[in-house]
Amino acid sequence: MSSVAAPAANDQIRVTPIRVIRSEWTKLRSVRSTMWSLFAAGLFVIAMGIIVCVVFEARWPHLALHDRLDFKPLRANLAGVNIAQLAFGVLGVMTITGEYATGMIRSTFAAVPTRLPVLWSKAFVFAAVALVVSLPAVFIVFFAGQGILSGHHINIALSHPGVLRALIGAALYMTVFGLFGLGIGAITRSTPGGISALVAIMFVIPPLVGILPSSITNVVDKFLPSNAGGALWTINPDPHTLSPWVGFAVFCAWTALSLVIAAILLRARDT
Amino acid sequence: MVPRVIEVEHVTKRYGDKLAVDDLSFTVQPGVVTGFLGPNGAGKSTTMRVILGLDSPDRGFTRVNGRPYVEHAAPLRELGALLEARSVHTGRSARNHLLALAQTHGIGADRVQELIDLVGLHDVAGKRAGGFSLGMGQRLGIASALLADPETIMLDEPVNGLDPEGIQWVRNLLKGFAAQGRTVFVSSHLMSEMALTAEHLIVIGRGRLIADTSVEAFVRGSTGRSVRVRSPQLDELVACVAEIPDGELDSRDGDRARFTGVDPEQVGTLAAERGIVLYELTPDQASLEQAFMEMTQQDVEFHATAELGADPDADAAVL
Numbered sequence: 001m002s003s004v005a006a007p008a009a010n011d012q013i014r015v016t017p018i019r020v021i022r023s024e025w026t027k028l029r030s031v032r033s034t035m036w037s038l039f040a041a042g043l044f045v046i047a048m049g050i051i052v053c054v055v056f057e058a059r060w061p062h063l064a065l066h067d068r069l070d071f072k073p074l075r076a077n078l079a080g081v082n083i084a085q086l087a088f089g090v091l092g093v094m095t096i097t098g099e100y101a102t103g104m105i106r107s108t109f110a111a112v113p114t115r116l117p118v119l120w121s122k123a124f125v126f127a128a129v130a131l132v133v134s135l136p137a138v139f140i141v142f143f144a145g146q147g148i149l150s151g152h153h154i155n156i157a158l159s160h161p162g163v164l165r166a167l168i169g170a171a172l173y174m175t176v177f178g179l180f181g182l183g184i185g186a187i188t189r190s191t192p193g194g195i196s197a198l199v200a201i202m203f204v205i206p207p208l209v210g211i212l213p214s215s216i217t218n219v220v221d222k223f224l225p226s227n228a229g230g231a232l233w234t235i236n237p238d239p240h241t242l243s244p245w246v247g248f249a250v251f252c253a254w255t256a257l258s259l260v261i262a263a264i265l266l267r268a269r270d271t
Numbered sequence: 272m273v274p275r276v277i278e279v280e281h282v283t284k285r286y287g288d289k290l291a292v293d294d295l296s297f298t299v300q301p302g303v304v305t306g307f308l309g310p311n312g313a314g315k316s317t318t319m320r321v322i323l324g325l326d327s328p329d330r331g332f333t334r335v336n337g338r339p340y341v342e343h344a345a346p347l348r349e350l351g352a353l354l355e356a357r358s359v360h361t362g363r364s365a366r367n368h369l370l371a372l373a374q375t376h377g378i379g380a381d382r383v384q385e386l387i388d389l390v391g392l393h394d395v396a397g398k399r400a401g402g403f404s405l406g407m408g409q410r411l412g413i414a415s416a417l418l419a420d421p422e423t424i425m426l427d428e429p430v431n432g433l434d435p436e437g438i439q440w441v442r443n444l445l446k447g448f449a450a451q452g453r454t455v456f457v458s459s460h461l462m463s464e465m466a467l468t469a470e471h472l473i474v475i476g477r478g479r480l481i482a483d484t485s486v487e488a489f490v491r492g493s494t495g496r497s498v499r500v501r502s503p504q505l506d507e508l509v510a511c512v513a514e515i516p517d518g519e520l521d522s523r524d525g526d527r528a529r530f531t532g533v534d535p536e537q538v539g540t541l542a543a544e545r546g547i548v549l550y551e552l553t554p555d556q557a558s559l560e561q562a563f564m565e566m567t568q569q570d571v572e573f574h575a576t577a578e579l580g581a582d583p584d585a586d587a588a589v590l
Contacts, residue, residue: 014348107372111372113343270325
């Protein structure tokens with residue numbers, strides 16, 4: 001029966017971390033909606049940044065003085081990041097919840113029954129692809145946007161202190177936010193549940209903390225994932241935020257926590 | 272030489288209040304097709320998930336080829352499994368689905384193509400698996416089970432949704448594997464399918480072992496002896512059979528009758544002694560499904576549910 005002939009030299013067939021990464025790459029690239037959404041998020045960062053810069057450039061002569069003083073060329077330029085981060089986060093969630101929703105996770109864990117290599121590989125592949133999309137996007141929008149703003153000399157140069165850090169930071173922030181989504185998704189195992197939890201952590205908890213007495217708020221607020229992560233991609237931070245890299249480290253710690261909880265649950269739970 | 276067997280040892284699995292598997296033990300041997308038979312809800316899929324390490328048992332343990340499945344370096348090579356049909360991402364093509372699984376073990380794209388051809392999916396391999404019919408989904412599942420050319424295969428309801436040709440194909444495939452000395456473990460709630468495919472049977476009901484025996488012994492052992500006769504002197508024969516201990520008239524229709532508690536030998540000998548003419552004398556061999564229904568009657572959980580297959584009568588209708 002030739003149909004069941006051995007596929008290759010038999011002792012070479014086994015699971016290795018590199019092979020699981022390759023498998024996860026195949027999975028990510030072969031679901032078209034995921035790849036499209038990632039590129040759409042990158043394009044959104046570029047389009048939104050350019051539109052905002054065009055609007056400011058056009059309206060600059062008519063702006064009141066205090067609006068002119070408030071104008072931050074880099075923030076205007078990166079206006080798309082706040083929305084795009086959500087797309088990255090949702091895609092991070094769906095990288096794993098999509099497998100639970102369809103039953104694919106059973107095939108996945110039957111092939112890699114130790115399970116954890118699957119989580120690490122998903123994180124690695126997602127982070128790599130997210131960086132490949134987000135890094136060019138922030139640099140493209142920076143040069144395009146600042147080029148537009150230079151008409152009224154209200155642009156900022158790449159050599160300006162903190163600008164390069166903020167640009168790389170914006171790409172890192174969106175990428176790590178996607179990983180945070182991956183951790184949340186692996187914990188909730190459901191797409192709506194994961195997205196809800198992500199939105200709650202990023203957009204609902206911060207205003208709630210804001211209602212607390214300011215002595216508490218000022219201490220807690222800067223350690224929240226959204227604010228800690230935001231520190232890396234702003235220049236001229238306000239006094240209550242953490243310094244850029246400390247803030248980013250705190251954000252990464254939150255993300256690591258979500259992934260560690262996910263790993264523990266992944267090992268313990270039935271599929 | 273590592274034994275190519277699936278071992279289940281005192282496995283108990285509970286989901287909340289529901290006891291899915293109750294102290295279940297058995298061993299699946301190589302070289303024959305072993306059928307895993309039980310009504311829907313009996314715990315077959317749960318047992319298979321526990322064997323694959325997808326669900327962890329509350330008590331007991333399982334081993335595949337001498338070790339827990341999780342501990343194998345190349346799990347797909349030790350045990351190829353077809354789980355519930357939908358274990359595929361609906362947005363991914365059949366080819367990429369197989370490729371992603373193959374890549375975890377370093378199996379190449381040519382082996383994937385080989386399997387696509389083997390299971391007859393070449394025309395749709397590039398299409399999204401979400402659009403597949405149940406039968407195509409089963410073929411894809413079978414392809415993924417065979418990816419690493421496993422020593423042991425375990426299929427959960429493989430013929431579900433397949434057309435007659437597909438069913439025939441699966442039967443031959445399984446028998447071919449068994450003939451090569453591999454271990455083949457296949458579940459079904461369709462007893463007729465098991466009668467055609469399996470040589471050995473593990474029967475469970477409500478998570479408990481009911482029988483672990485050959486198909487032949489299962490049929491022989493579960494139903495009492497009975498005999499069908501046709502005779503122009505039926506009244507005399509009925510009177511004679513009543514003299515045999517345990518002999519009892521079961522039913523009668525014109526010149527035909529059915530007796531229970533007797534062998535054809537006893538009836539034939541008695542008829543000759545008394546000079547009674549017989550036109551027909553047949554041992555009444557129970558079919559596998561009759562045997563199965565008798566044994567699991569008290570173990571079928573949902574007697575009157577509408578769900579097809581949960582009800583033993585519905586099973587009979589499917590056959």
